[in-house]
Amino acid sequence: MLKGGYTGKILRVNLTTEEITKEEISEETAKKFIGGTGFGLKYLLDEVDPKANPLGEDNKMYFASGPLSGTKAPCASRIAVVTKSPLTGAVGMALSGGYFPVELKFAGYDMLIVEGKSEEPSYIYIKDDIVRIKSAKKMWGMNTLDTQRYLKHELDEQNARIACIGPAGENLSKMACIINEKRAFGRKGVGAVMGSKNLKAISIRGTNEVKIAHEEAFEKARKEMLSAMKDSPVLYSGFSKLGTPMIVDSINALGIFPSENYKTTGVKDYTKSLGAEKTKSRQIAKEPCYGCPVGCAQLKLAQGNTKYVGKLSDPEYETYYSFGGVTGVENIDSVIAADYICDEVGLDTMSTGVTIAFAMELYEKGLLTKEDTGGRELNFGNHELMVDLITEIAYRKEGLGEMMADGTKVLAEKIGQGSEKFAMNIKGLELPAYDPRGAKAHGLNYATSYTGADHNRGYAFQEIFSIPVPKAYDRFAIKGKGELTKWNQDVRAATCDCATMCAFLLDMAVAGIALENTANLVNGASGLDLTPEDVKKTGERVNNLARIFNINSGFTRSDDTFPERILTEPIKGGESEGQYISREDLNLMLDEYYKERNWSEDGVPTKEKLEELEVEYLYEKLK
């Protein structure tokens, strides 16, 4: 019997049959999977055919908060959505913050499962025990920010927390995200899955409290965490003031800020145009998530160009890359405006920017012509056209919009002529804001992450910030990166993605104590008796489960790779000059990584490993 932290309940909404059911979550599931991503993945493996069409009726969506969400644990308002991704065909998992995650818990649920497909546009209304499927006809076509405003009025419920899709999700763009407040379940096209179900929004209002099993133990663990946060040399002193864009300067200094579709990384420096000094000139307020004393999200007000001036948005570091460096754009106001428009139309800023950068290179190489662009010059650095293209993508506007709407992989398939060699994606997911050629474990995580090129599944802070936990690493070295990547992926999955905790705490405050602190917090909240080793094992379990789903979806070792450019073209300047990841080096790293995971040479989990992780039933699924 779960005594706290968890609500112990799952809400299942079938949009085809309109059945709404409530189920118990077992203590065994809680122990093995902790929550959040762990819960979602367990159910995805149990219920969804890996060969299912991601945009078909058989795909499902699992929205799951962690046992710490809604408690007084700091920075725990996180929620995962797990589904089969239309962008990659692999497991699609995206996390969001804000206030929506805790509201699900306050309404009395650890997880919401959405299945089937509505005949008409609809939304799910949840107010504690009352759950309804309602018509969203009036909202279909509306942008995400207006949808939230409108729906609060329709429901006469100003305190409702709403997650919704915009036109991009309705039009099934594989880069569509789900927006709640102004935060996002950003990547892997999860918004298109909602769109395919004719589901415009989920509105939640909860009035319950999350119980705590052992107040004293929980409080002790919470204080440990707060104290680690206070002792952090950067969390309050720097990060809380600048947010994620504070690393524009350091990533440029390391020579791995991707530039012009990875052609000129290290050669062009974006510190002056997009770095901390410039950012400060646009910042006007903070926008913290529920229960966060840090408040990293920084609202910035665009100036200058009349197309951008007055736009208020909170672009993250990744967006400075996707609408900055990788597109060769050095105009910070266009980055702010692009971020705002992406949120409005419901597009992932990262995939969208990288796809535009790819189109820019296609244009420069003559593989896209003025006939394709409607007479417009699609060169690197053209920020006005970059901003215009976002809306064209969301609405699949005939021409470039339609061509680009499903990301770099699909665009490369349409163009052909070897263009896939510089289509910057892995398994279909566009690369994040660190050139992997100059940070090999960070790169190996991109290649092996179960969601595709996803920095958040195993961020190598050892290479990016020189943090020596578990020890110091040479970012250019190949040896030892398999072991490190496994460590990063497992610790992050357990503590951040399952428990749930904001990933920035792991990097900046609790890296050395994360497993123990997560165990103490979850035990205090729930009455479970997890050891730090159990917590780590959950992370490993998550990565094995996801691997099995992906293998059964058709992925093999050959998909754990990089775009040709990363494998063959050295970085041309800066502190990482000369670096690349040869095929031989990739194979060395993969061999070591699979060995560390006790997977076969082909990257398939062994029976022995699955037994050790107490999920031997999954071995049958591999046959």
Added chain:
Amino acid sequence: MIKVKVKTILDFKIILGGKEEQYIEIKKDSTLEDLLNLLSDKYKDLTKEIYTDNNDIKESIAFLHNGVNIFAKEGLNTKLKDGDSILMFPPVGGG
């Protein structure tokens, strides 16, 4: 004598004389420790920013020699060569 490049960012620029990048001349066969001593003499605030009370380099500081974290190699004993690049930056995070 040899010449090495010292580069930094953010608030560390203030500590290193407001310079993002500077070239330092130092005796042949010098180590990184020698370089730090030389810089500490030149820039008085450097010592307290980068050393702990026990005279170790703070773990939170990124300290790279030719792009690589010095603590993954030979640390402060690293021998310097003409044209080497040293990058130091204060604690950062995000991403």
